[in-house]
Amino acid sequence: MLMPKPDQGVIDRRAEIIAAMRAIVPGEGVIADDAMLKAFECDGLMAYRQLPLIVVLPETTAQVSEILKYCHDNGVKIVPRGAGTGLSGGALPLADAITLGLSKFNRVLDIDYANRCAVVQPGVTNLGVTKAVEGDGFYYAPDPSSQIACSIGGNIAENSGGVHCLKYGLTTNNVLGVEMVLMDGTVLRLGGKHLDPGGYDLLGVLTGSEGLLGVITEVTVRILKKPETARAVLLGFNSSEEGGDCVAAIINAGIIPGGIEMMDKPAIHATEEFVHAGYPMDVEALLIVELDGPKVEVDYLIERVGEIATGQGAIYSRISESEEERAAFWSGRKNAFPAVGRISPDYLCMDGTIPRKKLGLVLQRMTEMSDKYGLRVANVFHAGDGNLHPLIMFDANQPGELDRAEEFGADILKLCVEVGGVLSGEHGIGVEKRDLMGEMFTEDDLKQQQRVKCAFDPDHHLNPGKVYPTLHRCAELGRMHISRGQVPFPDIPRF
Amino acid sequence: MTEILKPDTADQVLDAVKWAVSEATPLDVRGTGSKAGFGRPVQAGRVLDLSNLAGITDYDPGELVLTAGPATPMTEIEQALAETNQELAFEPMDMSVLYGTDAGAGTLGGVIAANLSGPRRIKTGAARDHFLGFQAVSGRGEVFKSGGKVMKNVTGFDLSKLMAGSFGTLAVMTQVSVKVLPRPEKTRTILLMGADDTHAVAALCDALGSSHEVAGAAHLPASVAARSAVGYVSGAGTSVTAVRVEGPGPSVEHRCNSLRDLFAPFGAVEELHSHNSAAFWREVRDAAPFTGDWQDHQVWRVSVSPTAGPTVGQHLRARLGGEVYYDWGGGLIWFALDARSDAGAADIRRVIRDCGGHATLVRAAADVRQAAPVFQPQPGPLADLSKRVKEAFDPEGILNPGRMTAGV
Numbered sequence: 001m002l003m004p005k006p007d008q009g010v011i012d013r014r015a016e017i018i019a020a021m022r023a024i025v026p027g028e029g030v031i032a033d034d035a036m037l038k039a040f041e042c043d044g045l046m047a048y049r050q051l052p053l054i055v056v057l058p059e060t061t062a063q064v065s066e067i068l069k070y071c072h073d074n075g076v077k078i079v080p081r082g083a084g085t086g087l088s089g090g091a092l093p094l095a096d097a098i099t100l101g102l103s104k105f106n107r108v109l110d111i112d113y114a115n116r117c118a119v120v121q122p123g124v125t126n127l128g129v130t131k132a133v134e135g136d137g138f139y140y141a142p143d144p145s146s147q148i149a150c151s152i153g154g155n156i157a158e159n160s161g162g163v164h165c166l167k168y169g170l171t172t173n174n175v176l177g178v179e180m181v182l183m184d185g186t187v188l189r190l191g192g193k194h195l196d197p198g199g200y201d202l203l204g205v206l207t208g209s210e211g212l213l214g215v216i217t218e219v220t221v222r223i224l225k226k227p228e229t230a231r232a233v234l235l236g237f238n239s240s241e242e243g244g245d246c247v248a249a250i251i252n253a254g255i256i257p258g259g260i261e262m263m264d265k266p267a268i269h270a271t272e273e274f275v276h277a278g279y280p281m282d283v284e285a286l287l288i289v290e291l292d293g294p295k296v297e298v299d300y301l302i303e304r305v306g307e308i309a310t311g312q313g314a315i316y317s318r319i320s321e322s323e324e325e326r327a328a329f330w331s332g333r334k335n336a337f338p339a340v341g342r343i344s345p346d347y348l349c350m351d352g353t354i355p356r357k358k359l360g361l362v363l364q365r366m367t368e369m370s371d372k373y374g375l376r377v378a379n380v381f382h383a384g385d386g387n388l389h390p391l392i393m394f395d396a397n398q399p400g401e402l403d404r405a406e407e408f409g410a411d412i413l414k415l416c417v418e419v420g421g422v423l424s425g426e427h428g429i430g431v432e433k434r435d436l437m438g439e440m441f442t443e444d445d446l447k448q449q450q451r452v453k454c455a456f457d458p459d460h461h462l463n464p465g466k467v468y469p470t471l472h473r474c475a476e477l478g479r480m481h482i483s484r485g486q487v488p489f490p491d492i493p494r495f
Numbered sequence: 496m497t498e499i500l501k502p503d504t505a506d507q508v509l510d511a512v513k514w515a516v517s518e519a520t521p522l523d524v525r526g527t528g529s530k531a532g533f534g535r536p537v538q539a540g541r542v543l544d545l546s547n548l549a550g551i552t553d554y555d556p557g558e559l560v561l562t563a564g565p566a567t568p569m570t571e572i573e574q575a576l577a578e579t580n581q582e583l584a585f586e587p588m589d590m591s592v593l594y595g596t597d598a599g600a601g602t603l604g605g606v607i608a609a610n611l612s613g614p615r616r617i618k619t620g621a622a623r624d625h626f627l628g629f630q631a632v633s634g635r636g637e638v639f640k641s642g643g644k645v646m647k648n649v650t651g652f653d654l655s656k657l658m659a660g661s662f663g664t665l666a667v668m669t670q671v672s673v674k675v676l677p678r679p680e681k682t683r684t685i686l687l688m689g690a691d692d693t694h695a696v697a698a699l700c701d702a703l704g705s706s707h708e709v710a711g712a713a714h715l716p717a718s719v720a721a722r723s724a725v726g727y728v729s730g731a732g733t734s735v736t737a738v739r740v741e742g743p744g745p746s747v748e749h750r751c752n753s754l755r756d757l758f759a760p761f762g763a764v765e766e767l768h769s770h771n772s773a774a775f776w777r778e779v780r781d782a783a784p785f786t787g788d789w790q791d792h793q794v795w796r797v798s799v800s801p802t803a804g805p806t807v808g809q810h811l812r813a814r815l816g817g818e819v820y821y822d823w824g825g826g827l828i829w830f831a832l833d834a835r836s837d838a839g840a841a842d843i844r845r846v847i848r849d850c851g852g853h854a855t856l857v858r859a860a861a862d863v864r865q866a867a868p869v870f871q872p873q874p875g876p877l878a879d880l881s882k883r884v885k886e887a888f889d890p891e892g893i894l895n896p897g898r899m900t901a902g903v
Contacts, residue, residue, distance in 0.1 A: 114700050114802045115826075137706070159649045170647065172656070173624045186876045193800035195616060195825045197660070198853035198871040199899070200881050201623055204656020208649050225706040248557030254580055254677035293708065297746030353645040355558050385647040386558075425647040433650075440650060441640070448639040448888070449652045455883035467651065480516070480635060480890060 069185030082154025088430030122153025236316025565604025586613030634889025
């Protein structure tokens with residue numbers, strides 16, 4: 001992965017930068033020792049590693065502001081980092097950049113049930129938000145698989161998803177406001193406890209911006225009352241196409257389940273052998289459909305889902321009759337990644353979204369690619385919203401296998417775009433998919449996105465080298481090529 | 496006379512914008528012009544009329560995604576969705592009601608550009624939450640796209656969010672994709688009659704803090720309720736507090752019963768069934784209480800945290816007279832006051848200063864909207880950032896100059 005060439009001048013000033021940071025963040029908040037820096041050399045995408053220049057762990061917004069201002073004034077780059085669970089290398093350090101960790105921003109500041117929101121610091125874990133309110137029957141809806149460890153600030157940076165997205169929305173639909181710091185040290189508030197943002201929706205573009213626009217120091221999220229009950233049904237099919245068609249049929253019947261997940265045969269076998277969830281082993285595709293709400297609603301809808309599935313050719317159907325059984329149904333899906341880890345020395349977890357109706361085609365092409373590259377692939381799939389997670393199995397100790405796996409992964413993502421989908425459903429672009437952005441976007445598309453970057457961070461000090469394959473200088477992006485006489489007079493009807 | 500450019504294709508939109516840039520001629524970008532009364536009057540010598548960029552290009556109910564030209568009439572969208580029992584869940588308000596213009600004149604692009612929503616946004620959000628992707632021509636005269644036609648997407652910056660609510664000041668959309676959802680099988684509304692503000696607040700907090708998935712919560716003081724077209728509401732002779740419940744039949748029955756029990760200690764309880772329920776929430780959505788005899792009043796939409804609503808409402812009335820009603824769950828206050836030259840802008844914004852949120856002037860004569868800030872003025876650093884964002888898309892200030900902020 002080609003990263004921007006480190007600025008030797010900055011590296012040479014390391015001692016001076018450390019001193020400046022220690023003046024802002026006293027004590028253990030500045031990490032400069034190589035052994036300790038090692039803990040920060042990668043995020044959840046462990047294929048790429050780099051020791052940061054230094055790590056700084058501020059505790060207050062004022063410190064963040066001072067750090068950014070110093071870096072802005074002194075030409076030092078910043079890589080923001082939440083819990084480091086990101087899967088696309090968004091928090092990959094740079095040799096000439098400070099990694100700015102927000103882990104000490106870990107307090108729940110205000111729980112406001114009357115307004116159904118919670119104000120927390122960005123380092124609070126996703127599950128920590130729910131833990132803070134579940135005693136009163138509330139929860140925070142977006143639930144990435146890493147929710148026990150990932151931070152809410154990181155969730156906003158990556159617009160993370162989870163199994164609830166179809167019914168309850170992504171992170172972007174559940175964040176009401178933030179306090180953020182711009183690269184020049186300016187502290188801003190966007191949104192708040194009120195629902196409608198005023199002016200341009202800067203909070204909307206900040207969400208999912210992968211640490212390129214600002215550093216989040218406080219978050220206001222929507223919290224919801226927990227549904228009275230939830231039940232899940234397992235549905236087995238002879239083919240993934242039939243499974244996909246069943247999802248469409250459920251939605252066409254007007255039912256939006258709390259979650260619809262699908263696994264293909266390799267994923268079913270890997271997980272069943274690992275957690276013994278009771279999955280059928282003789283089906284090609286397995287759906288887990290969960291309905292949540294009042295008991296009477298769930299009982300009614302789960303019957304209807306069962307009828308729809310039968311009409312769609314389901315060859316296996318089992319409804320959870322207890323909370324334990326529901327948890328067992330999910331245990332396989334939730335352990336799919338470690339389960340695949342048991343049957344293959346290494347695997348790459350891909351993340352792309354497709355229109356659901358293209359599922360059959362995509363899976364068929366994936367099988368062909370699997371033959372071509374000589375690597376196995378298992379599929380878990382957020383079937384409700386079209387988000388695929390192919391797990392490409394390989395052995396890093398076999399020469400060339402990692403490269404083949406990466407090529408296989410890139411081919412899958414290109415296919416996602418080809419059939420009308422996108423490169424990432426919930427993991428983000430980071431460095432992992434950066435060089436594939438051109439598959440989906442034209443040069444003008446990418447330039448327009450980077451112009452927004454320039455409005456927030458004109459010198460590209462925040463997380464450079466991520467998301468965008470080429471770095472354009474803002475001055476260059478600002479050029480206009482249109483002037484009088486250069487454009488042919490358009491032939492447009494006038495009245 | 497204002498010259499009108501009326502492109503038939505996205506390519507012609509590109510040509511028109513390029514030409515406008517080369518001539519340094521600002522454009523008044525519009526679909527059918529149904530929201531010309533929303534925002535500051537645009538200072539532009541030419542109109543870019545997008546009304547020929549209409550029509551649904553792609554809609555597959557099983558995918559829950561619809562793609563259309565920006566000028567596709569909302570009536571066409573609603574009809575196509577109704578045929579498959581789906582809808583735009585964010586329930587966009589029809590602003591023609593407030594403006595007293597042709598009903599249903601709005602377009603899908605206009606709904607997104609104004610980020611409209613209705614009482615259901617406590618549950619499902621506003622237009623921005625359902626806006627998946629678009630193609631557009633920037634004010635630089637470049638074609639670009641963002642987002643996509645799938646529901647889960649983290650691929651590059653989410654420029655769709657910036658476009659929603661930007662009132663055509665950043666780029667001219669030529670195609671838009673939105674998320675659609677199934678229509679609820681059944682809808683009912685529970686009414687609490689005669690509750691004073693304190694009791695209404697308590698009852699609504701209980702309802703919204705329950706697991707009954709309330710999809711609309713409103714409080715109408717007696718004088719406002721009296722203007723409803725729904726007999727149960729206007730005939731009550733008291734204030735009316737309402738919550739809406741939607742979903743599969745048995746579930747709605749169950750939740751309605753629970754909510755009736757929950758409301759019972761606060762006063763008399765009534766229930767509106769499908770037709771009346773739909774009519775009532777349309778009135779709430781469209782600010783219908785401030786039409787007809789109230790057409791000459793100026794109207795503000797004030798957004799605060801829900802619990803701040805009643806206090807803000809009381810202070811507004813105490814300072815400026817007029818009337819309020821509450822789209823409670825969303826913390827939205829609709830406020831109508833006698834017409835005045837500054838529309839009471841400074842007073843209104845003083846009232847909400849300490850509780851966060853913002854106030855938008857949604858109905859007033861053009862000269863008033865020219866003089867008073869229609870949208871909430873932003874603190875300096877935020878205003879600067881917004882200005883830089885505008886310049887990132889439209890450095891020459893060609894698109895709808897002044898529509899949101901004077902001089903931008």
